[in-house]
Amino acid sequence: MITNRDRLIQTAAVLFHHQGYASTGIEQVVSTSGVSRSNLYYYFKSKTDLAIAVVRHWIEVYDRDIVDPALQDETKPARDRLLDLYERAAATQHPAAGQTGCPLGRLGADLATSVPAVQRLLTEYFDRLRQRIAKLLHHSVDLREHDAAEKHAEVLVCLLEGGLLLSHIQQDPNQVRQPGHTLVDLVTHSR
Numbered sequence: 174m175i176t177n178r179d180r181l182i183q184t185a186a187v188l189f190h191h192q193g194y195a196s197t198g199i200e201q202v203v204s205t206s207g208v209s210r211s212n213l214y215y216y217f218k219s220k221t222d223l224a225i226a227v228v229r230h231w232i233e234v235y236d237r238d239i240v241d242p243a244l245q246d247e248t249k250p251a252r253d254r255l256l257d258l259y260e261r262a263a264a265t266q267h268p269a270a271g272q273t274g275c276p277l278g279r280l281g282a283d284l285a286t287s288v289p290a291v292q293r294l295l296t297e298y299f300d301r302l303r304q305r306i307a308k309l310l311h312h313s314v315d316l317r318e319h320d321a322a323e324k325h326a327e328v329l330v331c332l333l334e335g336g337l338l339l340s341h342i343q344q345d346p347n348q349v350r351q352p353g354h355t356l357v358d359l360v361t362h363s364r
Contacts (some may be wrong), residue, residue, distance in 0.1 A: 194279075242261065328360075329357070
């Protein structure tokens with residue numbers, strides 16, 4: 174059963190992603206969610222608190238739907254897991270439905286410099302993602318030096334986010350898929 178709190182977060186997540194944080198008013202979140210204004214303020218002291226909950230929501234969604242299924246299967250080689258990461262990210266892009274880009278990137282662009290909690294959450298999330306990829310590379314690919322795995326992982330994460338941004342700008346999921354495949358091939362064939 175979905176709670177009013179969950180309904181508010183899910184509604185705000187969609188609205189913030191499509192319209193941006195600044196262009197989405199509390200009244201729109203309330204009317205779209207069907208949850209009362211007083212109930213919103215019962216759960217969240219401010220729109221900023223709601224945004225922090227939305228960031229946590231998107232982190233959970235990305236881990237559940239993209240990152241964990243792609244990276245956790247230890248029966249697959251590192252190359253296949255990394256390719257799956259880009260495939261899953263590309264599969265989240267639906268230009269015809271107006272669902273492109275990275276919701277975390279959008280909220281980060283809107284709030285990271287003005288809301289320290291958002292900056293901290295996003296920094297921690299992308300650091301964890303980079304560390305997971307570095308560990309995968311260090312143990313599975315011919316990148317024996319820890320620094321090499323870290324550097325490659327940093328580039329893989331940056332390309333993932335950049336590809337999602339370009340997917341939004343160009344309305345083309347291949348902006349995630351094709352560069353991701355190219356970079357994975359380069360990294361996993363490194364010597």
